[in-house]
Amino acid sequence: MTSVARRSGPARHAGAQASPGASPGTRPAAVPRPDPSRRPQPRTAPVRRGPGLARVSERGLLTVIIAGAIAVLGLWWHSTPGVHGLGGWLTGAGQVLGLFCGYGVVILVALMARLPPLERGLGTDRLARWHAMGGRYVVSLVVAHALLIVWGYAVTAHANVLSESATLLTQYPDVLMATVAGFLLLGIGIVSMRAARRRLRYETWYFLHFYTYLAIALAFSHQLADGAAFVTDLAARFWWSAMYLTVLVLVLWYRVAMPLRAFRRHRFEVLGVKEEAPGVISVYIGGRRLDELDAEPGQFFRWRFLTRSLWWSSHPFSLSAAPGADMMRITVKNLGDHSQALARLQPGTRIFAEGPYGALTAGDSDRGVVLLAGGVGITPLRAIFATLPGHVTLIYRASSERDIVFRDELDAIAAARGATVHYLVGSRAEIGGDPLSPRMLRSLVPGLDEQDAYVCGPPGMTSAAVAALRAAGVPRRRIHFESFEF
């Protein structure tokens, strides 16, 4: 049964049935049609998590990071026979913080290396948040390390801080390069601060971020040449270098080699574009052996459309239907230059796609499930709605009737699988209260606190919905969410 709320509160839901065979509407005549029979149709067969796809949990990742940090502390302890006087304490503190900086940058890069077990286990948005938080710690550690080392050396040598800085820069191997690296990291930290980032185009911020790799390369040699833990300890030098080399190989493998291989193997291309609602289009993407990608409903790819104006940037868009063996679909809301340009894509345009990424995928639980979508956040949830096993309730928040995407498809899926859909459309006044309040959610979904919840939408809506679910009694571990912002 499909229950529909149109510009009214849940008290006035009208029941509606839709045909299971309802297919996407017509597309603009200007773009050549993809073969409609090949479009992804509403799928109602349950899909379970891909077997054998490794996933690292939050606890697992934290355990590894903390174990590594303890090993780093052990390395410092092992290389520090004793600490004497103020100069010794300051230098010792500077050394241990320096080791943590060297370890921290490796973790930061590993989090963004697109490692499949991390991407599937924690999700890209959570990894990006950890990376951002870790980045702030590492930049602070870099500054503290530099200040403590200069101060400690100055105290030990009975020199002033300025002349000791000059000595360090000119007479210690590779310290000058490391200083340049420190300033680079500081600059990247500053442009990543919320106030600065809001003023920058995403692409400017993104490309500036690549200087992190330069900074890491510049700082590496001074660690081995000057670090007390490494100067005389060959084994420590070996393991430290192996750690850096491993992460470098992982980055090259997962960020460069695998996408290049997928490009050659799967030959992604645009099949056609269809308008779904004002300012919202679907792009149908063809390719070979797409099932080998192991993409799951709810995941996303980073798409780089190889046209003259779009090839230089890749953007994340979720699969809006369960992927088939030779076709995938994404659905895009026009929010800026790039998303707007996608409406003009021509069939045959080649695509460089990286993925699949994201942890917003069907769990193994047989409990009931509630899906909460806000605006274009319906895209991954549309794919999940069709394929999750068990009883599902979809709550779709949209600001106006015109903004609802996939209405026919959603109703058809609901009818075919006996699921419930609530459309919460209009302003709060029209709906009769806060559509995402715990009270409203509980009234829409009986037994809500026993269910799993999936949330996707703009960042503000996502955090409000997660807070409301928590207040309605849904445990944190059963709330899965993805925000359309890194």
Ligand SMILES: Cc1cc2nc3c(=O)[nH]c(=O)nc-3n(C[C@H](O)[C@H](O)[C@H](O)COP(=O)(O)OP(=O)(O)OC[C@H]3O[C@@H](n4cnc5c(N)ncnc54)[C@H](O)[C@@H]3O)c2cc1C
């Ligand atoms: C995991 C994920 C899945 C997404 N799925 C969908 C989807 O299915 N449908 C949909 O319409 N939108 C989706 N988005 C949002 C979409 O990626 C952005 O709206 C789009 O990239 C905006 O680019 P633009 O140049 O058109 O707009 P701009 O005005 O340049 O950017 C608008 C905002 O989008 C973000 N953004 C811009 N470029 C990028 C980029 N290259 N990578 C990451 N974020 C960027 C920035 O926060 C920026 O402030 C998703 C985002 C994420 C993070």
